[in-house]
Amino acid sequence: MMTRFCVPSRSISTIASLGLITLAGIASPALAVIDCDKTPDAPLCTGEPRPKPKPRPVPAPVPPSPIVQQVLARSGQIQQTIDTAWSEFGKGVLAQQIKDELDGKRVGKIIKTIHLKNVSVNLRDLAVKEVKAGPGANQISVRLVAPRNNVNASANVFALPDPSYRVFFDLELDLTLSLDNSSNPIRVDTFNARSTNLDVRGSNLVGTVTKSIGDFFTGGGFSRNITARATQSITKEQLAANIRAIADRFSVFAGL
Numbered sequence: 290m291m292t293r294f295c296v297p298s299r300s301i302s303t304i305a306s307l308g309l310i311t312l313a314g315i316a317s318p319a320l321a322v323i324d325c326d327k328t329p330d331a332p333l334c335t336g337e338p339r340p341k342p343k344p345r346p347v348p349a350p351v352p353p354s355p356i357v358q359q360v361l362a363r364s365g366q367i368q369q370t371i372d373t374a375w376s377e378f379g380k381g382v383l384a385q386q387i388k389d390e391l392d393g394k395r396v397g398k399i400i401k402t403i404h405l406k407n408v409s410v411n412l413r414d415l416a417v418k419e420v421k422a423g424p425g426a427n428q429i430s431v432r433l434v435a436p437r438n439n440v441n442a443s444a445n446v447f448a449l450p451d452p453s454y455r456v457f458f459d460l461e462l463d464l465t466l467s468l469d470n471s472s473n474p475i476r477v478d479t480f481n482a483r484s485t486n487l488d489v490r491g492s493n494l495v496g497t498v499t500k501s502i503g504d505f506f507t508g509g510g511f512s513r514n515i516t517a518r519a520t521q522s523i524t525k526e527q528l529a530a531n532i533r534a535i536a537d538r539f540s541v542f543a544g545l
Contacts, residue, residue: 324545341363350454351424351425351428353423353426354427354468355421355522356468357427357429361421361429366536366540367420367541368418370538370539371415371418371431372415373468373526373535373539374531374535375414378531380508382522383412383462385522386515386518386522387408387412387515388409390511391442392405393406403444403445405442405443405445406443407441409440409441410439411438411440411441412435413435413436413437415434415435416436417432417436419431424465425467427468427469428465429466431465431466432461432462432463433461433462433464434461435457436460436486437457438457438459438460439455439456440456441453441454454489454490455490456489457486457487457488457490458486458487460483460484461483461484461485462481463479465477465479467479475535475536476529477525477526477529478525480516480528481516482512483512484512505520526532
């Protein structure tokens with residue numbers, strides 16, 4: 290004998306409605322269950338949306354100290370000091386450091402046997418100079434740019450005629466100096482050098498050699514090595530002493 294189960298019509302309607310809601314939720318993401326912890330700004334979540342994080346405030350610039358203001362007001366003497374320091378001291382030191390760094394240097398990544406030789410360096414006069422206050426109250430930042438410098442050299446490449454080349458580049462130097470009223474009024478806090486606007490020219494330059502030379506100058510290694518060599522060959526104290534001697538010649542600190 291078959292047993293029959295009777296389900297009230299109201300229950301059937303309720304079950305059907307639940308089924309439609311479930312299917313609608315699967316078919317439509319808008320009707321799916323929303324996790325308000327993950328999506329607090331969702332329209333169906335109750336309560337106020339969570340506040341968005343506030344951006345970090347930008348620190349206010351540090352006002353320059355009186356001695357920095359007075360030194361920067363003497364723009365003519367500062368320009369004379371920078372030009373003289375470069376021509377009498379900085380240019381010769383950096384040219385020698387660049388030559389020492391490049392002579393015998395292996396620069397190849399594609400061809401592992403590329404070595405530089407017969408290196409000569411010609412650094413030009415300064416064309417762009419920037420002196421401004423900061424970042425600290427007793428500091429000034431100095432940027433020097435010597436454009437269109439050049440390095441002449443040849444490369445020792447296995448199984449190829451030795452190519453000769455000339456690399457033109459701009460040299461940018463950044464210094465941070467601290468100033469005070471003591472008997473030693475200038476200190477060099479930072480010194481960095483970098484090369485920009487590279488142009489490689491020469492004879493017998495096959496493509497891989499040109500790329501290897503170009504990558505060496507533009508990849509950051511040249512700038513880092515020159516900065517390291519310059520700071521090893523002359524201390525910041527010696528550099529500051531040379532700048533101070535030239536600044537005294539042009540009375541930069543007279544009366545301060």
